[in-house]
């Protein structure tokens with residue numbers, strides 16, 4: 001039987017007269033550490049949370065089928081608290097997509113999403129991301145491969161596609177018509193063209209006509225809109241105006257892991273700093289360098305440092321968390337000089353001591 005988590009969450013959102021709220025995939029932002037924080041502060045899994053689905057950052061299907069597989073699998077780490085969670089893959093090689101999809105299904109993901117919208121040149125060079133829009137035949141084969149891969153793992157999990165409304169210009173009909181022939185359950189549509197990158201406001205004014213068009217071909221398809229949804233209030237407004245099934249929020253979550261908390265939890269500056277300290281330590285512990293012990297053939301034990309993710313990733317978060325108070329700019333600059341969690345905690349604690357009555 002098909003294990004389609006979408007049916008349950010669509011029903012729940014419908015009963016509450018609200019859109020589905022989905023966390024957008026963002027490379028080097030929504031990693032397992034940030035997602036864990038989002039789950040905690042957005043109270044995921046409780047009635048107080050409006051978040052319905054987690055998404056991983058995108059992962060290369062080719063990479064998952066190569067010797068760097070073990071390193072890339074770090075981007076597929078998730079906790080039990082994050083279900084339902086969808087793994088996002090990119091790639092244009094059919095065989096690799098099938099194998100990568102099988103792996104994701106074996107790892108217990110609830111769905112597989114294929115990136116067909118990323119404008120990054122290094123991704124497009126591989127024929128993946130937004131370049132898929134130029135080669136619908138291959139795009140269709142890639143969807144089938146993801147579908148078959150999950151079934152190779154004996155998992156009937158749903159497949160979705162995240163794409164845009166055209167390549168150089170707004171021209172979604174022929175493109176969507178092609179991919180909708182394949183067995184996808186859900187379409188995530190970023191209301192911008194590839195050429196527009198994120199430089200112009202998302203074309204939410206087209207949402208209704210795109211929904212009508214998609215439903216004329218596939219009445220059952222779940223449609224998620226993406227682009228410039230700021231927060232819960234904005235998501236509900238867009239849902240009421242367009243009738244879209246759900247919204248996917250990306251940049252709105254920066255520096256606000258509590259965004260999906262339904263009761264509108266707004267932390268004090270001191271609480272924000274405590275969350276930032278927690279975030280930094282968790283990042284270092286989970287994604288920083290790690291020491292592994294290797295037992296050699298002669299029985300000797302040697303230690304090896306496996307390099308982790310760059311600490312520079314945390315600095316993107318600092319920009320988002322540290323704002324809205326006098327001296328924020330100078331303080332942010334100070335934070336940018338830090339290179340590990342101990343240094344970060346030290347200057348944040350000093351700031352807390354100087355500025356708050358404890």
Ligand SMILES: Cc1cc2nc3c(=O)[nH]c(=O)nc-3n(C[C@H](O)[C@H](O)[C@H](O)COP(=O)(O)O)c2cc1C
Pocket residue numbers: 024025026027028029057058088115117118162190198226227228229248249250251252
């Ligand atoms: C730093 C960053 C990384 C991103 N990485 C991905 C990715 O891995 N996969 C993907 O499909 N989209 C990625 N995106 C695009 C977002 O998922 C989303 O489509 C886009 O930001 C528009 O939504 P927003 O206005 O809510 O941010 C990324 C965007 C940003 C800003």
